[in-house]
Amino acid sequence: MKRIPYILLMLIILxxxxxxxxxxxxxxxIISRVNAGxxxxxxxxxxxxxxxxxxxxxxxxxxxxxxxxxAGVQKIVFPLPHSTEAYTSFLFSADxxxxxxxxxxxxxxxxxxxxxxxxxxxxxYRVSHDTLLIDTVSIVNPLVNxxxxxxxxxxxxxxxxxxxx
Amino acid sequence: MKRxxxxxxxxxxxxxxxxxxxxxxxxxxxxxxxxxxxxxxLTLLYFDPERKIYTFSVDYEAWQDIYPVIEFGYQNxxxxxxxxxxxxxxxxxxxxxxxxxxxxxxxxxxEMFYAGFRYSIAYLTHQAEDIMIPDDYFDGYYGGSVMxxxxxxxxxxxxxxxxxxxxxxVFMGWSVLANLKLAQxxxxxxxxxxxxxxxxxxKRASIVFNFTIAYRIPLQRYNPKKIVKxxxxxx
Numbered sequence: 413m414k415r416i417p418y419i420l421l422m423l424i425i426l427x428x429x430x431x432x433x434x435x436x437x438x439x440x441x442i443i444s445r446v447n448a449g450x451x452x453x454x455x456x457x458x459x460x461x462x463x464x465x466x467x468x469x470x471x472x473x474x475x476x477x478x479x480x481x482x483a484g485v486q487k488i489v490f491p492l493p494h495s496t497e498a499y500t501s502f503l504f505s506a507d508x509x510x511x512x513x514x515x516x517x518x519x520x521x522x523x524x525x526x527x528x529x530x531x532x533x534x535x536x537y538r539v540s541h542d543t544l545l546i547d548t549v550s551i552v553n554p555l556v557n558x559x560x561x562x563x564x565x566x567x568x569x570x571x572x573x574x575x576x577x
Numbered sequence: 578m579k580r581x582x583x584x585x586x587x588x589x590x591x592x593x594x595x596x597x598x599x600x601x602x603x604x605x606x607x608x609x610x611x612x613x614x615x616x617x618x619l620t621l622l623y624f625d626p627e628r629k630i631y632t633f634s635v636d637y638e639a640w641q642d643i644y645p646v647i648e649f650g651y652q653n654x655x656x657x658x659x660x661x662x663x664x665x666x667x668x669x670x671x672x673x674x675x676x677x678x679x680x681x682x683x684x685x686x687x688e689m690f691y692a693g694f695r696y697s698i699a700y701l702t703h704q705a706e707d708i709m710i711p712d713d714y715f716d717g718y719y720g721g722s723v724m725x726x727x728x729x730x731x732x733x734x735x736x737x738x739x740x741x742x743x744x745x746x747v748f749m750g751w752s753v754l755a756n757l758k759l760a761q762x763x764x765x766x767x768x769x770x771x772x773x774x775x776x777x778x779x780k781r782a783s784i785v786f787n788f789t790i791a792y793r794i795p796l797q798r799y800n801p802k803k804i805v806k807x808x809x810x811x812x
Contacts, residue, residue: 442710443710443712470714470715473714473715476714478714490714491712491714491715492715493712493715493716494710494712494715494716494717494718494721495715495718520765520766521705521708521721521722521723521766522765522766522767523705523723523766523767523768526656526663526770529658529660529661529708529709529710530660530661530705530708530710530721530723530767531710532710532718
């Protein structure tokens with residue numbers, strides 16, 4: 413009879429579910445995007461700059477604009493393709509000036525969570541560009557993932573910045 | 578036929594031996610290896626049917642109230658989702674000691690309220706395939722995979738539980754393990770869904786419940802050194 417409390421206690425424990433799963437529901441946007449900012453570097457120093465009438469698209473998707481005649485753009489956010497092509501080209505224009513920027517990147521599949529599934533992170537290892545609008549591009553954080561951390565600093569030519577800002 | 582009767586007579590002999598051990602006077606205590614199976618994993622059939630785990634344990638009262646324990650198990654996980662398929666399988670082992678905290682008044686009482694510790698190690702492989710990433714700008718990504726990776730983990734645990742003898746040599750009991758992970762192989766592509774014997778792969782600490790049914794093979798009798806004297810009845 414003394415065992416009954418023990419046995420009852422043991423049966424109660426069977427009712428405790430094995431609450432280990434808990435995947436939850438995915439509420440995240442799972443596309444990794446490049447975060448880039450526009451800057452000017454001159455004799456005064458380095459400062460943010462804004463571009464007006466700014467248009468931006470993938471070179472292979474000129475009909476599908478990521479930015480369309482946007483005003484006061486200092487920061488841009490854009491995706492990279494999941495394929496393993498060596499680089500991806502983007503076309504852009506600010507007022508009447510146009511340019512191209514090529515981003516060399518290595519994609520890798522990474523699990524976001526078991527609820528959301530996978531995303532593609534990218535490692536940017538090189539950036540090339542034409543020199544009409546852009547002075548230089550600096551890779552400040554090569555890893556493109558779901559964070560908002562800035563990856564590229566795009567330095568606009570000071571003379572051009574005076575005309576397009 | 579001859580072979581069958583030989584086995585039957587051997588089995589009868591063993592049963593007689595065990596029965597005679599059980600029937601002996603109550604001044605001594607039975608011991609032998611106790612082999613258990615964790616029934617708590619059966620609840621996964623309802624709560625987490627994509628994960629299957631089988632856990633066995635062996636303990637032995639090496640010294641009075643002190644039970645060295647080994648536990649081992651196998652786990653298999655298959656997750657079928659719209660945007661990926663994940664698979665994992667692995668094994669784990671735990672070794673440690675349980676100490677019975679109950680003071681009994683008679684030597685042949687085997688109820689336990691115990692505490693103990695474990696050191697555990699697990700090994701698993703996992704992989705993912707049929708990965709899809711929808712993308713509204715560039716074309717979505719279809720059919721990707723993450724190749725099989727091997728993961729090792731080890732952790733320490735404190736354990737507490739109770740155990741009762743339901744029938745002669747048949748025991749049932751539950752235990753709770755509080756685990757603290759010491760190290761785990763890093764995988765840059767994905768954390769394991771579940772580490773066998775530990776729990777969610779991305780966590781540093783976890784709690785695991787076991788509900789064990791066990792059978793003790795009564796191999797030996799011994800006279801315990803410490804017995805709490807029965808309290809005298811009040812006048």
